[in-house]
Amino acid sequence: MKAELLARLLAVAGIVVPLAGVGVVLAPRLSSGGEAIEIHARVAEEGGWQPSELVVAAGAPIRLRLTSDDVVHGFAVGQSDIQAVEILPGQYTELTVTFDRPGRYAYYCTRWCGAGHWRMRGTIEVVGGELPSTAPQEPLYVALGLDIDAPHLAPEAPGRRPSSVAGAALGVEPPAEMTGRGYYESHTPVQAIESLRAEASLSWMDDQEMWDLVALLWRRNTTAETLETGRELFAQNCAACHGEAGGGDGVMAGSLLTLADGPSATEAPQPADFTSLRSMLGASPALLQGKILRGGMGTGMPYFGPILTEAQIWSLVDYLWTFTMEYEE
Amino acid sequence: MKRLDLLRSPAVASLLRSRWPTLAISLLALAGFVLAIVAGLAGTPVGSRNFGIIAVWIAWWAALILIAVPLLGRGWCSICPLPLPGAWLQRGGVFAPSARRRGLGLRWPRRLRNLWTQNIGFAILAVLSTAILTQPSVSAMVLLGLMAAAVGVSLVFERRAFCSYVCPVGGFIGLYSQVAPLEIRVRDASVCAGHSEKTCYFGSQHGEGCPWQVFPAGLNRNSACGMCFECLRTCPHDNIALRLRPFGSDLPRPAGRRLDEAYKGLLMLASALAYSAVLLGPWGAIKTAAFRVGTPEWAIFAGAFLAAAFIGLPGAFALHVVAGRALGGLRRGLRETVAEFAQALIPLGLAGWAAFSLSFVLSNLSYLWAVLSDPFGAGWNLIGTAAGAWTPYLGGALPALQTGILVCGLAWAASLARRIAARLVGGGTLGGRRRAVALASPVVSFALGVTVLQLWLLIG
Numbered sequence: 149m150k151a152e153l154l155a156r157l158l159a160v161a162g163i164v165v166p167l168a169g170v171g172v173v174l175a176p177r178l179s180s181g182g183e184a185i186e187i188h189a190r191v192a193e194e195g196g197w198q199p200s201e202l203v204v205a206a207g208a209p210i211r212l213r214l215t216s217d218d219v220v221h222g223f224a225v226g227q228s229d230i231q232a233v234e235i236l237p238g239q240y241t242e243l244t245v246t247f248d249r250p251g252r253y254a255y256y257c258t259r260w261c262g263a264g265h266w267r268m269r270g271t272i273e274v275v276g277g278e279l280p281s282t283a284p285q286e287p288l289y290v291a292l293g294l295d296i297d298a299p300h301l302a303p304e305a306p307g308r309r310p311s312s313v314a315g316a317a318l319g320v321e322p323p324a325e326m327t328g329r330g331y332y333e334s335h336t337p338v339q340a341i342e343s344l345r346a347e348a349s350l351s352w353m354d355d356q357e358m359w360d361l362v363a364l365l366w367r368r369n370t371t372a373e374t375l376e377t378g379r380e381l382f383a384q385n386c387a388a389c390h391g392e393a394g395g396g397d398g399v400m401a402g403s404l405l406t407l408a409d410g411p412s413a414t415e416a417p418q419p420a421d422f423t424s425l426r427s428m429l430g431a432s433p434a435l436l437q438g439k440i441l442r443g444g445m446g447t448g449m450p451y452f453g454p455i456l457t458e459a460q461i462w463s464l465v466d467y468l469w470t471f472t473m474e475y476e477e
Numbered sequence: 478m479k480r481l482d483l484l485r486s487p488a489v490a491s492l493l494r495s496r497w498p499t500l501a502i503s504l505l506a507l508a509g510f511v512l513a514i515v516a517g518l519a520g521t522p523v524g525s526r527n528f529g530i531i532a533v534w535i536a537w538w539a540a541l542i543l544i545a546v547p548l549l550g551r552g553w554c555s556i557c558p559l560p561l562p563g564a565w566l567q568r569g570g571v572f573a574p575s576a577r578r579r580g581l582g583l584r585w586p587r588r589l590r591n592l593w594t595q596n597i598g599f600a601i602l603a604v605l606s607t608a609i610l611t612q613p614s615v616s617a618m619v620l621l622g623l624m625a626a627a628v629g630v631s632l633v634f635e636r637r638a639f640c641s642y643v644c645p646v647g648g649f650i651g652l653y654s655q656v657a658p659l660e661i662r663v664r665d666a667s668v669c670a671g672h673s674e675k676t677c678y679f680g681s682q683h684g685e686g687c688p689w690q691v692f693p694a695g696l697n698r699n700s701a702c703g704m705c706f707e708c709l710r711t712c713p714h715d716n717i718a719l720r721l722r723p724f725g726s727d728l729p730r731p732a733g734r735r736l737d738e739a740y741k742g743l744l745m746l747a748s749a750l751a752y753s754a755v756l757l758g759p760w761g762a763i764k765t766a767a768f769r770v771g772t773p774e775w776a777i778f779a780g781a782f783l784a785a786a787f788i789g790l791p792g793a794f795a796l797h798v799v800a801g802r803a804l805g806g807l808r809r810g811l812r813e814t815v816a817e818f819a820q821a822l823i824p825l826g827l828a829g830w831a832a833f834s835l836s837f838v839l840s841n842l843s844y845l846w847a848v849l850s851d852p853f854g855a856g857w858n859l860i861g862t863a864a865g866a867w868t869p870y871l872g873g874a875l876p877a878l879q880t881g882i883l884v885c886g887l888a889w890a891a892s893l894a895r896r897i898a899a900r901l902v903g904g905g906t907l908g909g910r911r912r913a914v915a916l917a918s919p920v921v922s923f924a925l926g927v928t929v930l931q932l933w934l935l936i937g
Contacts, residue, residue: 155500155572159565162504166512169853170519213856217522238526239864240856 184211184242189221189235189257192264197255200270206250206277214241222258225272226455232258247274254454260388263403266450289438292334296438297445302338302430306359309425310337311474315364318357322365323347332369333437333462337362337429363473370466375475378467381460389448394422394471417447422471429472436465480720482664484709493706493719496572499555507558510620512852517617521854525867527613528852531844533620534610539838541650542830547724550654554647555704559624560639563631564688574685580632585642585690592737595648596744600786602645603748604779607755607767637688640703651700652741653827655727660720661702662693668716669694677708677717684710693717698727700738725889728820729896736812739819740787743794746822746927747786749829753934757836794819797919805902805916817901818920821894825924828886829931832879836935839875843868876936883928883935890924891917 188198194217204210214223216235224232225245233241247253257268289296325331326343340362344350350358383392391398396419420439422428440461443451452461469475484490492498509532517529524530545553569577608615623644630639640647663669669677669692677693680686687693689703693712696702709717754760755767755778766774798815801807807814843865848854850863857863871878898917903909 151496152570152572152575155570158500158504159507159561159571162508163511166508166515169512170515172855215521215854215856238521238523238854 184213186213186215187223187270189214189216189223189261189268190218191262192267193262194218196264196268197270201273202270203273203275204247206247206274209244209246212243212245214243215239219261220259221261221268224256224258226254226256227457228253234259247272248277250274250277250279252454256455258384260400263400265388265400266448269454271454287438287441288333288434289441292432292434294432294435294438296435296442300336300427300430300435302336302426302428304338305425305429306356308356309472309474310356310359310363312360312363312367313474313476314357315360315362315367318353318361318364320350320353320361322361326365327368329369332366333433336432336435337366339432340365363475366469366473367475370469374463374466375470377460378463378465379470381456381464382467385452385456386464389419390422391419394468396421396424419448422468425472428469433462433465433469436468437461440464480660480722482718482720484717484719489719490709494709496710499706500572503556503558503561506556507561510558510624514617514620516848516852516854517613517615517620519853520613522613523854524611524613525841525844526848526851526854528848529613529616529620530610531841531848532852533616535838535841536845539834539842542827542834543838546650546653547656547827547831548658549704550657550659550699551647551650551702551704552657552659554640554650555706557640557647559620559644560627560631560637562624563628563639564637566628567631567636568685574680580634582635583633585634585638589642591642591735592648592651592741594642595645596737596740598643598645599648599744599748600783603751603786604767604775604782605770606752607764608770610756611768636686636690637703641689641701648741649745652738652745652823653830654699655823656725656827657699658722658724658726660699660722660726661704661706661708662696662718662720664716664718666694668714672714674713676711676713680707681711681713686711697730700727725824725893728823728893729900731817731900736816739816739822740791742819742822742826743791744786745826746829747782747790749826749833750927750931750934751782751785753829753833753836753931757833758934794822794920794923797923800919801898801916804918805898805912807901807912807916809901814901817897818894818917820897821890821920821924824889824893825886825927828882828889829927832882832886832931832935835875835879835882839871840869842870879935880932883932887924887928891921894920894924 185202190196190198212223214233214235216237216239219237221235222232223235223241223243224230228247230243230245233243235241251274253272253274255270255272257265259265261268322344326340337359341355341358344353344358344361350361353361382390382394387398388400389398390396391401398419401419420427439449440456441451441453443449443453456464484493513529513533515529516527520527520529541553565571566579569575569579602609602619605615605619609619610616626643627639630643631637669675674681675692676683676686678686678691684707687708688705689701691701693708706717709719755763758764762774763778766772766778769775795811795815798818799811801818802809802811802814844867846862846865850860850865851857894917895913898913898920899910902912902916
C-alpha cells in the first residue's frame with residue numbers, strides 16, 4: 149500500500165511539474181502590467197507583428213522583447229535613429245528605446261522575410277510630452293499638385309542614356325535659372341530639355357547633346373555621398389522588387405502580382421523599370437518622391453512615408469536617376 | 478549456439494523483478510511526454526526551439542531507431558508513457574494491479590487481431606508527418622490524441638490492446654524488434670505445460686497476467702512481447718529467461734507469416750524512401766505539398782504516397798517474388814511466398830530508417846541543448862545552453878556512415894533471402910542450392926534497387 153501511494157505521488161509529480169511550466173510561460177502574457185513589451189514577428193501572411201499597435205509614454209524607456217515565430221525578421225522604427233536589430237526564430241532579442249517626442253511611429257521588418265515582407269508594419273503611438281513647435285511641411289508633390297498616379301511617359305527619348313560626363317565635356321553652362329535644387333526637384337527631364345531648346349545660344353547642339361546637358365544638370369544637384377546613401381537604401385528596401393539594376397525585375401517582382409489588393413490582383417503592374425528612358429524622363433524628382441512617400445495604389449509598391457526621413461527619400465530619388473542617366477565613367 | 482540467460486544473474490533478476498526501476502524510468506518518460514505536449518501547445522511555434530519537436534522527433538526518435546529497437550527490441554514499449562494512464566485505470570493501480578479494476582475488459586475483436594490497424598494508423602501519420610514534425614502544436618495534438626486513444630482502448634478492451642493492435646509506433650517497433658539480440662523466452666516449455674494455473678497469462682497475487690496477451694511458452698519471436706517482465710513476477714517456477722542471442726534470430730523462421738506483416742515491412746520501407754525524398758531531397762514542390770495539409774497539392778502528395786506504399790512497392794516486390802518462383806520452380810502460393818520473403822525486408826527497412834534518421838538527427842541534434850535550457854522558447858536559460866549555435870555533427874562522415882549502414886542492410890537482406898529460399902526449396906543438395914539462388918535472386922535484386930534508390934536520395 150505504501151508502494152502504491154509513493155508511486156501515485158511520483159506519477160502526479162511527473163504530470164504536474166511540466167504543467168507548472170505552462171503557468172510560468174503564460175503568466176507574463178496574461179498579466180496586464182509587466183516590465184517588457186513582448187512582440188512576436190510572423191510573416192505578413194500569418195499576421196505580421198503581434199501586437200501591431202503600441203501606446204507608450206514620451207520620455208519613458210520602453211523595454212521590448214522581440215521574437216520571431218517563423219523565419220528571420222528584423223525590427224526597426226521608422227524616422228528614428230534606433231538601431232535596427234535582427235529577430236531570430238524562437239529566440240528573444242531585447243531592446244530598450246525611448247521616444248522623446250509624441251507622435252505616431254512605424255516599426256517594420258528589415259529582412260526580406262517573404263512575399264508580404266513590406267506589409268509587416270506596426271505603429272507606436274507616443275503620448276504625452278511636448279508637441280513639435282512647427283507643423284509638418286507638406287510634401288513637394290502635394291505642394292506642386294502632382295497627380296502621381298497619372299501616366300508620365302516622355303513623348304520622346306534619346307537613342308542612348310543621357311550622360312553627365314558627355315554633358316560636362318560640351319563645355320556649356322546651362323541657364324542659371326535651371327541650376328538650383330528647386331528647379332531639379334520640380335521639373336522633369338523632358339521639361340528641362342524643352343527649356344534648353346528654347347535657348348537660342350544653344351541652338352547649335354543636337355538632341356543627344358541636350359540630353360547630356362540635362363544629365364549634367366541632374367548630376368550637379370546631388371553628391372557622391374548622397375548617391376551612396378541612396379544606393380544603400382535602394383539595396384535594403386527596393387532592389388528585391390525593382391531589381392539590383394533597377395530594371396523592375398527583382399526576385400520578388402513576380403510574387404507581387406498575387407499580393408495586390410482588389411479584384412484586379414492578378415493584373416497588378418510589374419515594379420517600375422528605372423532603366424526605361426521614356427518612363428523616367430517624363431517624371432520629376434517630386435513625382436518619384438511622392439511615389440516613395442505614399443506608395444503605389446493598387447500595386448505592390450509600399451509606402452515609405454512613415455519609414456524613411458525626408459533626406460533619405462531624396463537620397464533615394466537622386467540614386468534612381470543613376471539607372472536612367474550615366475553619371476560617372 | 479548457447480545463449481546467455483541474463484536472469485541467471487541474481488542481481489539482474491532482482492532488478493527486473495522489482496517494479497520500481499521500470500516505474501521510475503516510465504515516470505521520467507511521462508514527465509518528458511507531458512512537457513513535450515505542454516511545450517507544443519504553449520511554447521514557441523518555432524519547431525527548432527520547442528522541446529515538443531526536438532525532444533520527441535529528434536532525440537527520442539534517434540534513440541529509438543538507432544539504439545533502442547536494434548539493441549533492445551520492444552524495450553521502449555516497457556517504459557512508454559503513452560499507455561500508462563490507461564493501464565493505471567485499467568488495473569486499478571500505479572504500482573501494481575489491484576482489485577479496483579476499471580473498464581469493460583472486452584476481448585479485442587478477432588477480425589482486428591492483426592497489424593492492419595497499425596499499418597493504416599502509421600500511413601495516416603506518415604502523410605501528415607511534415608506538419609507533425611515541424612509544428613509544435615500539431616505534434617502536441619497528435620501525442621495527446623494517441624494518449625486519449627490509449628486510455629479509451631484500455632477502458633473498453635482488456636490488457637494492452639492499444640499497444641498490440643493500435644499504436645502506429647508499436648507496430649514498427651514490434652516488426653524491427655525481431656533483429657534485437659535480446660529475447661524473453663521460457664527456459665523449459667514442459668514446465669509451462671505442466672503448470673495448470675498459467676499464472677503468467679492469467680496473473681497471480683504477484684502480478685497481472687501478460688498485458689500483451691502472450692503465453693510465454695508459445696513465444697518464438699520478439700514482436701508480440703512488450704518486455705514488461707510481468708511473467709517474471711508471476712511465474713512460480715522461475716522459468717523465464719532473458720537471453721542474449723545473435724542479431725536477427727527471429728527472422729529466418731517459418732511462422733505462418735501473414736500478409737499484414739509483409740505489408741508492415743513494405744510500408745516502413747516505402748516510408749523511409751518517401752521521407753528521404755520529402756524531408757531531405759531538393760524538391761521544394763514536394764516538400765511544400767507535404768506541408769500544406771488539406772490543400773489539393775497535399776491530397777495529391779498523400780495519394781501518391783499511399784499508392785506507392787500500398788500498391789506500387791508491394792506490387793513491385795510481388796513481381797520479383799513471382800519471377801523468383803518461376804526461376805526456382807517453386808510451387809507454393811504467391812501470398813505465402815511473399816509473406817516469407819518479406820522477412821528479408823526487415824533488416825533492409827531498419828537500415829533504411831537508420832540511414833535516413835542519421836541525416837536529420839546529426840544535423841539537428843545541437844538544437845537539443847538549446848531546448849533543454851529553454852523548453853518553451855520563452856527566453857529562459859535554465860542550464861546555460863539556450864544560446865548554443867546550430868551545429869551539424871559528423872557532417873563529413875555522414876555519407877560514409879549511411880553508405881555503410883545501407884550496404885550492411887542489403888547484405889543482411891540478401892543473406893536472409895537466400896536462407897529463406899533454401900528453406901522453401903530444400904537447399905541441402907547442389908540442385909537445391911541452385912534453385913534457392915534462383916528463387917532468391919529477384920528478391921535480392923529488389924533489395925539492391927531499393928538500396929541504390931535510397932543511397933541516391935540520401936547522398937546522391
